[in-house]
Amino acid sequence: MITKDQFQKELDLIIANAIREDVGDGDHSSLACIPSNVTGKAKLLVKDEGVIAGIAFAKQVFGHVDPELKVETLISDGEEVKYGDIAFYVEGSSQSILKAERLVLNAMQRMSAIATKTKQYVTLLEGTQTKILDTRKTTPGIRALEKWAVKIGGGENHRFALYDMIMLKDNHIDFAGGITKAIQKTQRYLLDTKRDLKIIVEARNLDEVEEILQTKGVYRILLDNFDYEETKKAVALIADQCLTESSGGINENTIRDYALCGVDYISSGALTHSVHNMDLSLKAV
Structure with a gap:
């Protein structure tokens, strides 16, 4: 099996390529209407039920986009979740949060679906x-x-x-x-x-x-x-x-x-x- 270092390299490649694909030469929607010095806070809201997965990966994405973003986790990977649960809060540059948003959601939605199905089989x-x-x-x-x-x-x-x-x-x-x-x-x-x-x-x-x-x-x-x-x-x-x-x-x-x-x-x-x-x-x- 592959080593932890090899696996982490795969994750780094996924993040870098996904941000390249999604952001290109800039998130112009955010750049156009949100000043660079504005800060904000967002929550990861669960609107379903199953097994949550990808929280640790989300933290890596936020750290890649902006090391100054702070993530407060309320739920850990592998836990059962239900509608209305809040998995984490992220706080810092509003531009940075929006830049990372889609990759975090795309990854977590799919990872959580896979974890949920796997748990069913287990x-x-x-x-x-x-x-x-x-x-x-x-x-x-x-x-x-x-x-x-x-x-x-x-x-x-x-x-x-x-x-x-x-x-x-x-x-x-x-x-x-x-x-x-x-x-x-x-x-x-x-x-x-x-x-x-x-x-x-x-x-x-x-x-x-x-x-x-x-x-x-x-x-x-x-x-x-x-x-x-x-x-x-x-x-x-x-x-x-x-x-x-x-x-x-x-x-x-x-x-x-x-x-x-x-x-x-x-x-x-x-x-x-x-x-x-x-x-x-x-x-x-």
Whole structure:
């Protein structure tokens, strides 16, 4: 997985690029009618319910735009919120608050939606050994925010990107000439390049599970689009030889049944690609 420093660099890039995109050569709406020496105060108002996420990121945005802005937090990331709650106050240059406003809201609305959905899935898994994972099905350019939101909601991150874990899926296997060849070539590649990366291999049926198990060194087997009975058989077959992961169309109606099959992880792209933003507003006080 990526380091804290790498993750922070991703956040810094997101903030810098978003401000560049939104502000350009100046926030002329504010510059036109608000003197530069005017100060003000605003509150982050919750107009929805769910799990709040992105407060720590908002503080980074305000600090990037204007280090003199002061943020007073009333609610922490990961807490349940309801309509009318105030998450934080921000005080300082009115121009600076308005410059940061849209990025803060866009990020927090989406992060809170993802955290809320993740918490829903985590709750459905209570009492089982199974943990929920995100995927790479994220919005281009803001993956770090979306994966951060999954963690805030109580889920776990899969690999961050293509560079921090090996994942041999159906196309890799087919292009490589089969499962065994794909795994062996990967293991040679890791030795040749002196890289220490975990290997996940996708299985499309029980025969492929058996073939994967014949080659040692696989960290986790991904059971893709298996039904309940196939999943139970695969889990029994794999036993403690490596970890197991279920994926493929699993939703809130089926996730617990898959967990009860005994898999270690369930991955869901829906955590990040199918959410409805939480309604939040930044209002002057």
